[in-house]
Amino acid sequence: MLLRPPILEALRSFLTLPDFLALSQVCKRLYISKNDILRLICGINATLKSFVADATMFRSQLGQYNAVISGPFALNFFQLGSNKVSKLDIFVKEGADADQFTEYLQRTGEYKNNSEVDMVRSQRQESAIHERFPLSS
Structure with a gap:
C-alpha cells in the first residue's frame, strides 16, 4: 500500500x-x-473498532447467537456515511442466545462502550386464530 x-x-x-x-x-x-x-x-471491521477490540471474533459471535446489529450504526454503515455513532444496537432473541451472547460480552470485556445495557423485552401479541366457515342456507 x-x-x-x-x-x-x-x-x-x-x-x-x-x-x-x-x-x-x-x-x-x-x-x-x-x-x-x-x-x-x-470494511465492517474498521467500522466496529470503536466498539470492540476484536471485530472478527465479535462478528463470529453475532452469527453464532443469531444477533443482528441495527439502528444508527447499521444505517450509517450501509449508507457508507462518515458520521460518528455513539451506540451499537444489537438485537438477540430472548432466551439462550441472548444469555450466551451477554456472557460472551461480559467474559471478554469486548464491549468498550460504558453506557448501560438496555434490555428491551419483546412484546408478544398473541392473536386468536379465527376460522371462517361458510354458512349453509
Missing part, C-alpha cells in the same frame, strides 16, 4: 465513497491503492 495508515484513516473519516472514487480518478497514488482503500472505507 502506498499511503500510510494515518492518511488512510483521515480519508476514511472525511470522505464518502463517491468522494473517494472521484478523488481516485485524479490522484495516481489513490488510484493505485484503490482496492486496498476501498476495503478500509467499506
Whole structure:
C-alpha cells in the first residue's frame, strides 16, 4: 500500500465513497491503492473498532447467537456515511442466545462502550386464530 495508515484513516473519516472514487480518478497514488482503500472505507471491521477490540471474533459471535446489529450504526454503515455513532444496537432473541451472547460480552470485556445495557423485552401479541366457515342456507 502506498499511503500510510494515518492518511488512510483521515480519508476514511472525511470522505464518502463517491468522494473517494472521484478523488481516485485524479490522484495516481489513490488510484493505485484503490482496492486496498476501498476495503478500509467499506470494511465492517474498521467500522466496529470503536466498539470492540476484536471485530472478527465479535462478528463470529453475532452469527453464532443469531444477533443482528441495527439502528444508527447499521444505517450509517450501509449508507457508507462518515458520521460518528455513539451506540451499537444489537438485537438477540430472548432466551439462550441472548444469555450466551451477554456472557460472551461480559467474559471478554469486548464491549468498550460504558453506557448501560438496555434490555428491551419483546412484546408478544398473541392473536386468536379465527376460522371462517361458510354458512349453509
